[in-house]
Amino acid sequence: KAGVTQTPRYLIKTRGQQVTLSCSPISGHRSVSWYQQTPGQGLQFLFEYFSETQRNKGNFPGRFSGRQFSNSRSEMNVSTLELGDSALYLCASSLDAKGRAGNTIYFGEGSWLTVV
Amino acid sequence: AQKITQTQPGMFVQEKEAVTLDCTYDTSDQSYGLFWYKQPSSGEMIFLIYQGSYDEQNATEGRYSLNFQKARKSANLVISASQLGDSAMYFCAMREGVQGAQKLVFGQGTRLTINP
Numbered sequence: 001k002a003g004v005t006q007t008p009r010y011l012i013k014t015r016g017q018q019v020t021l022s023c024s025p026i027s028g029h030r031s032v033s034w035y036q037q038t039p040g041q042g043l044q045f046l047f048e049y050f051s052e053t054q055r056n057k058g059n060f061p062g063r064f065s066g067r068q069f070s071n072s073r074s075e076m077n078v079s080t081l082e083l084g085d086s087a088l089y090l091c092a093s094s095l096d097a098k099g100r101a102g103n104t105i106y107f108g109e110g111s112w113l114t115v116v
Numbered sequence: 117a118q119k120i121t122q123t124q125p126g127m128f129v130q131e132k133e134a135v136t137l138d139c140t141y142d143t144s145d146q147s148y149g150l151f152w153y154k155q156p157s158s159g160e161m162i163f164l165i166y167q168g169s170y171d172e173q174n175a176t177e178g179r180y181s182l183n184f185q186k187a188r189k190s191a192n193l194v195i196s197a198s199q200l201g202d203s204a205m206y207f208c209a210m211r212e213g214v215q216g217a218q219k220l221v222f223g224q225g226t227r228l229t230i231n232p
Contacts (some may be wrong), residue, residue, distance in 0.1 A: 031218045042205065043222040056219045088159050094218045100166060100175075103149050105211070107161035107217055 002027065004108035006091050012097040012114045021111045025072050029106075031055075032074040034066060035111075037088040046089075049074055050096065076102030078113075086115045118143040120208050122223035129198050130231050136183070137193040137226050141207030145169075148212050150191040151220065152182065155205040164206075167191060203230045 005024040005030040013019050025032050033048035033056075045058040049068035072093075078085055092106045119142040129135045141150065152164040167175045167182045175182045183192040197204060205227050209220040 006159065033220075035220075042224055043209075043220075045219050045221070048218050050218075053175050056217055058219075090159075090161055092161075092218070092220075095216060100168065100171075103211075104163060104166050105151065105220065106163050108155070109158065109160040112159065 004091055004093050004106055006089075006108035006111050008110065008111060010112045010114075013081050015081055015083060017081050018077060019081060019113060020075055020077045021091075021113075023074045023076075023091030023093075023108060025074070025091075026106055028089055029093035029095050030072055031094040031096040032068055032072060033094075033105075034074070034076050034090045035090045035092065036060075037090060038084075038086075043090075044104055046076065048074060050092045083115050086113060088112055118145075118148075118210055118212055118221050120210055120221055120223035122144075122208055122226050124226045125224070126227045126229070128229045128231060131200060132197055135195045135198050135202075135228065137195075137206050137208075137228065139191045139193065139223060141189050141191060141210050143189075143210065143212055145212045148210055150182070150184070151211070152180070152191075152193045153207045153208040153209065154202075155207060155225075157204075161207070165193065198230050200230050200232060203228060 031050045048056040051094040068074045088110045090110045092107045095102045121140045148169045150167045154162045165177045181194045184198045207225045208223045
């Protein structure tokens, strides 16, 4: 069974550019969420999508956006990149159902973004 | 507001010894889930174990067990017979609510080093 797949794994962007990161959840999982990890702030929740609708949103500026497609795949976009956006971006998926298996949240390998 | 506290920034353990990683949490919800993840230097967040607040028995997954003490609001991870490959960052996380709203709050993590 394939895990959560994130692309690209590594990328370097220039300040002011925009970036799109992609996430394919585990087959059958309907919930996809995104996190930003930095040495200073740790792991912070960005947003969560369920059935193509944003269900939760963290405390990030509007430059950070996302969407989910009908096949549950998700993308997140960061516009007008700043140096502080350099981070590991992690995608997670969940079945979002009752029981232990339904509640487990699995993560992908992450996308390392460097803004120069 | 929910909060996770991991008081051990780093731990050094001899190979084959058991190790306990501490985690305390704060929430006003009666229904919540607790997670432990392992993050090697590659960045991937690997799911280890899950405990629901209403689960009567402590969760176990192979060499991992979760010592859940609800009254103390603690959810310590126990790794039996540690191996060199266990060296990594370990994160405790919590989600309020048993189903829906797949939003995790993370602790600051514990860096575990296994010595041969």
